[in-house]
Amino acid sequence: MSDHFFATHFGTYRVDQTPEGPRLSGWQADPQPTAFGLSYLELARHRCRVVQPMVRRGWLEGNAQSIRGADTFVPVAWDTATQFVADEIDRIAGNYGNRSIFAGSYGWASAGRFHHAQSQIKRMLNLAGGFTASRHSYSYGTASAFLPHVLGPEYAGTNACAPSWDQIVDHTDCLMAFGMRLTNAQCDPGGVGRHTVEQWLGRALDRGMRLIVVSPDTADRPDHPNAEHLAIRPNTDTALLLACAHAFIRNGEIDQRQIRQLTTGFDRLAAYVTGDADGVAKTPEWAARITGVRQSQIERFIEALRVPTSLLNLGWSLQRASAGEQPYWMAIALAAMRGQIGRPGGGFAFGLGSVNSVGQPVRRLKAPGLDQGHNPVSDFIPVAAIADLLANPGGALEYNGQTLSLPDIRLVYWAGGNPFHHHQDLNRLRHAWQRPETIIVHEPVWTATAQHADIVLPSTLPFERNDIAVSSHDRTIVFNRATHAPYADARDDHQICTMIADHLGVADKFAEQRNTEDWLAYLYAGYREKFPELPDYRTFRQKGIHTLDDELEAPRSTTLLAEFAEAPEAHPLSTPSGRIELFSETIASFAYGDCPPHASWVAPKEWLGGELAQTYPLHLLSPQPANRLHSQLDAVGASQRDKVAAREAAVFCTEDAVMRGIREGDTVKLFNARGACLVGATLSETLMPGVVILPTGAWYTPEDPTDFASLELAGNPNAVTQDRRASRLSQGSAAHSCLVEAVRHE
Numbered sequence: 001m002s003d004h005f006f007a008t009h010f011g012t013y014r015v016d017q018t019p020e021g022p023r024l025s026g027w028q029a030d031p032q033p034t035a036f037g038l039s040y041l042e043l044a045r046h047r048c049r050v051v052q053p054m055v056r057r058g059w060l061e062g063n064a065q066s067i068r069g070a071d072t073f074v075p076v077a078w079d080t081a082t083q084f085v086a087d088e089i090d091r092i093a094g095n096y097g098n099r100s101i102f103a104g105s106y107g108w109a110s111a112g113r114f115h116h117a118q119s120q121i122k123r124m125l126n127l128a129g130g131f132t133a134s135r136h137s138y139s140y141g142t143a144s145a146f147l148p149h150v151l152g153p154e155y156a157g158t159n160a161c162a163p164s165w166d167q168i169v170d171h172t173d174c175l176m177a178f179g180m181r182l183t184n185a186q187c188d189p190g191g192v193g194r195h196t197v198e199q200w201l202g203r204a205l206d207r208g209m210r211l212i213v214v215s216p217d218t219a220d221r222p223d224h225p226n227a228e229h230l231a232i233r234p235n236t237d238t239a240l241l242l243a244c245a246h247a248f249i250r251n252g253e254i255d256q257r258q259i260r261q262l263t264t265g266f267d268r269l270a271a272y273v274t275g276d277a278d279g280v281a282k283t284p285e286w287a288a289r290i291t292g293v294r295q296s297q298i299e300r301f302i303e304a305l306r307v308p309t310s311l312l313n314l315g316w317s318l319q320r321a322s323a324g325e326q327p328y329w330m331a332i333a334l335a336a337m338r339g340q341i342g343r344p345g346g347g348f349a350f351g352l353g354s355v356n357s358v359g360q361p362v363r364r365l366k367a368p369g370l371d372q373g374h375n376p377v378s379d380f381i382p383v384a385a386i387a388d389l390l391a392n393p394g395g396a397l398e399y400n401g402q403t404l405s406l407p408d409i410r411l412v413y414w415a416g417g418n419p420f421h422h423h424q425d426l427n428r429l430r431h432a433w434q435r436p437e438t439i440i441v442h443e444p445v446w447t448a449t450a451q452h453a454d455i456v457l458p459s460t461l462p463f464e465r466n467d468i469a470v471s472s473h474d475r476t477i478v479f480n481r482a483t484h485a486p487y488a489d490a491r492d493d494h495q496i497c498t499m500i501a502d503h504l505g506v507a508d509k510f511a512e513q514r515n516t517e518d519w520l521a522y523l524y525a526g527y528r529e530k531f532p533e534l535p536d537y538r539t540f541r542q543k544g545i546h547t548l549d550d551e552l553e554a555p556r557s558t559t560l561l562a563e564f565a566e567a568p569e570a571h572p573l574s575t576p577s578g579r580i581e582l583f584s585e586t587i588a589s590f591a592y593g594d595c596p597p598h599a600s601w602v603a604p605k606e607w608l609g610g611e612l613a614q615t616y617p618l619h620l621l622s623p624q625p626a627n628r629l630h631s632q633l634d635a636v637g638a639s640q641r642d643k644v645a646a647r648e649a650a651v652f653c654t655e656d657a658v659m660r661g662i663r664e665g666d667t668v669k670l671f672n673a674r675g676a677c678l679v680g681a682t683l684s685e686t687l688m689p690g691v692v693i694l695p696t697g698a699w700y701t702p703e704d705p706t707d708f709a710s711l712e713l714a715g716n717p718n719a720v721t722q723d724r725r726a727s728r729l730s731q732g733s734a735a736h737s738c739l740v741e742a743v744r745h746e
Contacts (some may be wrong), residue, residue, distance in 0.1 A: 003544035007469030007478035008462065010187045010629050011195065012545070015483050020482040029547070032195040036627045039637025043461055044484045047291040048445040048635050050458035052489040055083035059438065059454035068434055069452040070705035077304045078489070078499065084455055086503030088438045089128050092411040098129040099379045099407040102390075102436075106134060106383050107417020108630060111191035112467030112480055114519050117416025117442060117459070117493045124497040125413065127469045129508040130377035132407050134386070138422045141384055142319040142732030143328055143350060145400050146595075149584045150332060152574030158189070159594040161310070162349035164361035164558040165200035171345030173307035174205070174210040176329065178237050180353040181220055181316030183626035188356040193476030195548065196360070197353055198222075212304060214240070217693065218686035227609060230301060230353050231688045234619045235321050235607045235737055236291040237314070240298065243287035244600060245273045247302045248337055255339030261568050265583025269598045282601070290601070290609055291535040292688070297309070310340060313349040317623060322594075322604035322737040324726035329599035333582050341580070342565020349560070349587050357473030365475045368526050371520075379407050386423060387723055390432035398728040401590045409708050412439045415459070415493055420448035420700045421631040424735050426724035427675045427717065431708045442493055447631065448700040458490040461477035465492045468520055470527070475548035477527060477534070479541050494519075587729065595727035606722065606739040608690050616672050616739035617681075618656065618692045622717035625695035634699050644680025648698035648715025653687040655718070662744055669711070670694065670720055671743040672738075677712035677719040678745055692742065 004015040006024060011034040013024040023040060026033025043049070054073035058066020076084075083578055092100050095464055103125050105118035126129045136144045137158075144156045155161055168175065187198035201222065204210060209226040214237065221229040222529050232240060248254055248268055259266045268277075275281035284298040291298075304310070314332040320327055331348045340346035351358040381389050382399055389397075393408035412433075423429050433439070433452055435512045441453035464487065467480040473692050486492070494516060501510035514522065521537050528534045531548060540546055563571040572578030576586060588597035596602070606612055624630070627638040634640075643650060645667045652662060666681045670692065687693065694717040702710035712719035719742055726732040 004481050004483070005478050005544045006040070007191050007193075007471065007480055008040065009108050009111050009189065009191055012191070012193050012471065012476065012478055013037060015481070027193070029192045030655075031199055034192075035636040036633060039519040039633060041463060042636040043445065043633070044463070044487065046445070046635060049487050050443055050446060050450065050456055050490070052458060053078055054456040055081065055084065055518050056454045065566065066241055068439065068454070069430060069448070069702070073456065078491070078720055081455060081457060082496070082499040083503050085119055085440055085457075085500050088411055088440070089125070089500075089504065091124045093129050096408060096410050098321070099132050099377050099619045100410040101125065101131040101413065102409045102411070103131040103413045104134050104383070104386060104419065104440070105413070105415050105417050106419070106422065108189065108632070109416030110462040110467070111469040112462060113369040113470055113523055114516070115462065115492055115494065116369055116464055119372050120497045121415045121442070122372045123370060124501050124506075124510055126373040126507050127501065128373065128504050130375040131413070132381070132409065133375060134383040135380050136383050136732070138320070138384055138700050140316050140351075140734045141382060142318070142324040142726040142730040143316070144512040145730035145732065146325040146328065149586055150329060150581050152577070154574060158351060158355070159358055161452055161560065162313075162359040163345055163347065163560045164556070165197075165359045166361045166557055167345040167559060168209070168311065168359070169200060169204045169207060171309050171343075172204060172209050172311045173309045174212065174304050175204070175311045175313060176212045176214060176301070176304065177313045177315070177353070178214045179317040180213060180215070181315070181623055182222065182314060182353055184315075184624050185353050185356045185558045187624070187629050188471070188473060190357065190473060191471040192356045193471040193474040193490070196267055196474070197354055197356055200359070205290055206628070210304065212301065216688045217684070219684070230293060230297060231741045233290070233292040233608050234621055234691060235604050237318055237611075238323070238326040238330050238599065239282070239287045239290040240293065240600050241281040241327065241334055242273055242599070243284045243298055244302050244305060245330070245334055245337060247284065249273055253306075254337050258336050258339045258565070259342055260567060262341055263580045263582050264577040265581055265598060268583040269333060271596060272600060292596065292608070305334075305338060305668070308628055309343055309346040310338060311346055311349060313352045316351050316354040317736055319726065320733050320736050322724065322726060322734045323602035324732055324734065325730060332580060333599055336580060336582070342559060342562045344559045347560055361558060362473060362475055363556055364473065365470055365477060365527070365531065365548060369523065376607070379405070381406070384423070384725055384733040385731050386419060387425070387429045387432045390435050391428075397731065398592075399731050400584070400729055410437045412436050412447060415442035418447050418449045418631055420452065421476070421697060422717070423723070424718050424721040424733060425674050426700055426712070426718045427708050427710070428723050430702070442496060444487070444490060445635070457496050458488070459496065460486045460490045460492045466516065466520065468523055476545065477540070478545050481544065508574065530635055530665040549573065590729060592728045595729040604737040605724070606737045612739055616741045618740050618742055619690055620670065620692050620694060620717060620720065620738045620740045622694055622696050622735055622738070623723060628697055631697040631699060634697055636646055639697075644682060647678055647680045647713070648694060649680050649682045650679035650715065651684050651687055651693040653689045653691065654683045654685055655689045656684050656692075656742075657681065660742055660744065662742065667745045668742050670740045670742050672720050672740045674722065675709060675712065675719040677715055677717065679715040692740065
């Protein structure tokens with residue numbers, strides 16, 4: 001009998017057959033299965049499912065005054081719906097050109113390699129003439145655009161900048177972790193077989209490594225005697241790192257070999273740090289005023305960096321802020337100053353604990369997924385600029401030394417993602433979302449994105465179709481066998497796109513005369529070509545799961561920048577100088593005031609030390625939730641059980657709550673000039689005053705869908721976060737630079 005497994009972005013599960021139907025249990029090889037994933041199958045027959053193809057009434061009737069998000073829907077047959085879609089693609093492309101079609105489709109719909117929604121629609125649209133695309137991600141967009149200037153393009157990826165965990169276990173004396181929340185390591189873009197981050201960290205701590213967690217919340221510190229916490233104001237980490245640099249420059253504790261041989265531009269940075277360039281010395285006293293950290297604590301932190309092997313780890317959250325490039329740049333500079341570049345277990349890391357895969361010492365299990373083909377349209381936007389694109393047709397956007405021309409978008413096609421979850425300032429997005437002539441969405445459930453579409457095509461959930469899922473960062477490949485038949489009239493994205501391609505006359509090129517089973521066998525053959533030790537497809541399909549090797553037993557160690565540090569002339573970086581650029585002439589040539597040419601303290605417009613804090617004195621942080629992935633599974637399981645007053649729970653410092661008359665369990669309104677949302681209050685003794693934590697992912701629910709400044713009812717933080725980006729260089733999301741006020745809501 002075949003084994004039955006189900007792989008997701010947050011874990012791999014066994015499927016057990018019970019009298020009540022299929023049920024998920026943790027895969028026995030996973031030391032820490034993600035508990036919230038056990039509720040996934042509850043969505044199979046949930047009331048939020050989309051039953052059949054639906055068309056918005058106002059769009060169908062040609063009523064230009066009707067409002068997306070406040071209209072009713074009319075059910076139609078599949079052939080009618082897909083003909084509508086094909087006709088709109090033809091019409092828009094014919095009248096305005098294919099650059100007027102935007103296929104953002106950014107999201108984490110499925111860990112499957114074939115039923116990857118955005119690959120399916122982009123393959124189909126490329127055959128129809130192409131589309132305007134997006135680049136980067138909300139999670140890591142600032143770093144992806146910025147790091148190539150400092151380290152070279154090969155260091156732009158989310159897994160590119162970290163030593164491997166086994167190196168940390170064996171060599172790191174002190175790990176300084178900025179913004180590390182271990183619950184984030186439950187998930188990964190490529191799927192997760194085994195969750196091992198906490199195992200690795202525990203082994204390092206047990207060996208004697210010191211861990212200093214730098215964040216506003218003491219609860220981020222693991223429960224271990226070698227772990228400690230340093231409370232810091234949000235968005236001020238760069239100031240702390242600058243103060244460390246000042247101490248080492250002042251005391252002559254700079255590794256001159258690394259600075260001379262591995263970097264360029266140190267003199268310019270040093271002049272800024274000492275104050276010779278601007279008259280402001282970046283001393284611990286200076287940093288204490290900015291960060292809210294006592295000067296004595298900063299000096300103790302500096303002392304911790306004097307160990308033989310130190311590692312600065314910055315979470316992805318730090319670069320999702322105004323001037324989000326700066327803490328990453330300063331961490332690189334400080335690592336070089338201390339002679340830590342290329343040292344096993346030392347230097348800098350970006351993203352240890354942000355997802356499961358960063359730092360995993362494994363052989364990467366990578367092979368091509370579904371080929372999207374060639375996009376004839378060259379236009380693109382950074383992913384977080386979607387509202388700018390829709391609101392400013394024919395306008396321009398400064399990005400990374402370029403001026404991007406913004407096409408006049410008439411058709412938006414989205415599958416596998418939820419912009420009404422990812423994007424900031426949802427009131428602004430909702431207003432801009434009204435402008436396109438047609439919005440098409442594939443959705444299994446009635447998200448806000450579906451409710452704001454014109455044509456909604458009901459897609460299957462991952463457990464309603466066979467697929468191959470690959471956890472590339474722990475070498476596990478899974479045959480995802482369907483546990484349920486498709487709900488109602490739902491169809492998978494490949495079936496949907498094949499129908500549309502047929503109307504467009506490109507079905508043969510789209511499907512290549514393969515059915516789904518043929519495609520799965522074809523994709524698996526690509527993996528087996530690269531990894532011949534994999535079993536044949538029939539055996540794999542029967543077995544259900546295969547793992548190549550065990551990283552805990554035979555780790556594939558990575559020392560970041562080791563070859564470069566050992567022989568920089570023989571192994572130069574792909575930067576203009578061939579070295580780490582502590583001052584970038586390229587960035588200087590852009591003349592961006594919000595991204596100086598070396599690491600700098602750039603005060604955000606919204607932070608607790610700024611003028612706006614007099615009006616909105618609480619800094620809102622919106623991390624990834626611990627009880628779901630983004631907005632997935634918000635309607636079921638742990639996410640529903642954890643609601644407070646039927647809304648997303650926001651964590652307030654007890655001192656802040658008492659000052660406002662807020663008690664545990666109260667309904668509270670968070671607000672600023674951009675909008676307002678209702679949350680359920682929980683009180684904390686570990687959170688520093690002036691900070692509120694509201695995880696992302698509550699399904700966006702405006703009280704009045706006709707009002708673009710409406711109160712949001714479910715607790716979605718993007719009702720109040722700003723749509724201003726990190727800088728003109730990266731145009732990355734700056735969600736973590738957000739000030740609000742809070743009041744009890746009767």
